[in-house]
Amino acid sequence: MSGFSSRLETMLNNINTSADPTTRVVTLQELSELLRISTENTLAGSFQVDAFVRELVKILGGSGNVADDDDGDDDDDTHEHDEDAQLAAVLAMSGGGQYQGDDNLEAQDLAARCLANLMEALPGVSHTVVYHRAIPVLCS
DSSP: OHHHHHHHHHHHHHTSTTSOHHHHHHHHHHHHHHHHHOOHHHHTTTOOHHHHHHHHHHHHTSOOOOOOOOOSOOOSHHHHHHHHHHHHHHHIIIIISOOOSOSOHHHHHHHHHHHHHHHHHOGGGHHHHHHTTHHHHHHO
16 A cells, blocks of 8 residues: 555645646546546545645635634624625635636646545545635636
8 A cells, every 4th residue: 555655645746736737737637537436445544635635726726725714703793794704705716816726727627527536436525625615716
């Protein structure tokens, strides 16, 4: 299994946004195929879900950062403030800000396929995908 783990580590390094664009696309193709044929048993213990999801979301145009959790205050007075903050975030994501993802549409398509194949192989990772703000990126 150490060979598989080192292969995954190399793939993670190759999809990093600082990697060569051609290498990134080739690695995304390989990762997509690997995830398509994988199961929970083949990925268990060796696949770094958090790191891969973060990089895939970055390729799609997201920040890859985790969403800010609320601090547990459930006051009614803050509800209106929360709606304003959510509206501001949606407006910022809808086109006001500069696009941060990969310029290569093929890389974006492959990153989306990787996320879909990952959720198919490991259904329990859906919360990680949401946690890294992939849903707004995929919907934009």
